[in-house]
Amino acid sequence: MSSIDVEELEVRVRRRLALVDARRADSIPGDARARSEDARSGKGTASRERRLPSDGGVVAQKAASDVATIASACEGIAIFDSLRAEDRDALFRAMYRLEYAAGEAVVRQGEEGFNFYVVVAGSAAVTEEDTEVRTLWPGDTFGEVALLHSVPRTATVRCGLKATTVWALDRETFKRTLSRGAFQRREAYERLLGGVKTLERLDEYDRKRLADAVVPCAFARGHAICVRGKAEGAKFHIIERGECSVELVGGKEINRLKPGDYFGEVAALQGAEPTATVVALTGVQTLSLDRDAFVRMLGP
Numbered sequence: 001m002s003s004i005d006v007e008e009l010e011v012r013v014r015r016r017l018a019l020v021d022a023r024r025a026d027s028i029p030g031d032a033r034a035r036s037e038d039a040r041s042g043k044g045t046a047s048r049e050r051r052l053p054s055d056g057g058v059v060a061q062k063a064a065s066d067v068a069t070i071a072s073a074c075e076g077i078a079i080f081d082s083l084r085a086e087d088r089d090a091l092f093r094a095m096y097r098l099e100y101a102a103g104e105a106v107v108r109q110g111e112e113g114f115n116f117y118v119v120v121a122g123s124a125a126v127t128e129e130d131t132e133v134r135t136l137w138p139g140d141t142f143g144e145v146a147l148l149h150s151v152p153r154t155a156t157v158r159c160g161l162k163a164t165t166v167w168a169l170d171r172e173t174f175k176r177t178l179s180r181g182a183f184q185r186r187e188a189y190e191r192l193l194g195g196v197k198t199l200e201r202l203d204e205y206d207r208k209r210l211a212d213a214v215v216p217c218a219f220a221r222g223h224a225i226c227v228r229g230k231a232e233g234a235k236f237h238i239i240e241r242g243e244c245s246v247e248l249v250g251g252k253e254i255n256r257l258k259p260g261d262y263f264g265e266v267a268a269l270q271g272a273e274p275t276a277t278v279v280a281l282t283g284v285q286t287l288s289l290d291r292d293a294f295v296r297m298l299g300p
Contacts, residue, residue, distance in 0.1 A: 049107050049114050049153075052096050052170040066120075067092050070167055073118045073139050079147060084216070087181045094177055095167040100159045106166065109156045113146035115168045117157075122164030128155045135160075147174045186211050189287060192238050198265045214287040216240070219280045226264055228277045234267035235288045242284030247277045256281070268294040 070092040074080045080088055095118070100106055106124060107113060119140045126134040126142070133155070136142060142157055147169065189211040193199055202210065217237070219225055225244065226234055239259050246255040246263070254276065257263060267274045268291045 048105075049111060050098060050168075051114060052168060052173065062093065062095075062097070066167070069120060069139075070095060070118050073141050077141065077144055079144050083178075084181075087178055090177050090181060091169060091174060094173050095169045098166050098168050100164045100166070102159055102161050102163055104159050104164075106157045106159065106164070107143060107153045107155075109154060110152050112150060113143055113153045114150075115170045116143045116147050116174075117141060118167040120165050120167060122162050123160040124157050124164055125160060126155050126157055147171050188240075189214060192240065192260060192287060195260050196238060196262050196265075198262075198269075210289075213293055214238075214289055217286050217288045219284045219286070221280055221282055221284075223280045223284075225278045225280060225284070225286070226267070226274045228275060229273045231267060231271060231273040234264055234271075234274055235290050236262070236264045236268040236294050237278075237286040237288045238262040240285045240287055242280060242282045244284060245279045245281050247279060265294075267291075 067089070071088070074088070074092070080091070083091075097120075100122075106117065107115075109128065119136050119138050119142075121138055124136045125132050126136060136157065143153075145151065146153075148171070150171070186208075190207055193202075193207050193210055193214075199207065199210070217235075219242075225237060228247075228249070239257055239261050241259060244257040244261075244263075245253050246257060247253050257278070263278055264274065266272055268289065271291060
């Protein structure tokens, strides 16, 4: 399975923008609305927004507390909520710290946007058509649409009476980090699949197809991932992280499974009832295929 579906995120953002624009249109005078539409179509002025370094993947160093602050601020933002935890962490660690003087504009309405921002110190006023609509404080964010689209800003954000500090992430780093994460995951999936005896007959092409088809699943400690005698919902699992116990009737443990081990192939391929229960001894992450996908990929 690949990482973030950027196209799906773009659809969500377009819908959100359309809703905001529809609500705003009723309250903006005609001449101001025309200027806003010019900006949206790319007729605005050249951007003076700061460009971040093209670092080629070099992480901007920051303390664990900084990463935690960024993560807390980004909770509830669809672009980040849709990502795997490791992708979010990589993006937060790649952000740059920027300082702005009192009264300095961070972004300007009508100019092309490049970066997403998290305010960590100071404050900033958000204005639309010279009307202040909001004040940003530490923990607030703005500019996430720029991570997906090269579009003009819909508002100006200007620092307050004191200097303001932000963490910033640019579009190029956003997309490069996600692409790198997807590539690394696919390689890891292929290595795991290469160690499964049941899959030995697959050639490299089919193994790559299988790596794209597997679905990551997470289980809490104590969860019964599959239950003896219960065929419904049975899946083929390869353990990516964590440890599992294989148990018979009465909870008697007969085996332990670690990363690289697998189970459920017979139940998934033949539709048979599992002969044992597999319980997560720790937090466990697996790569899984349901019966339909397993049969489609491997055949009877």
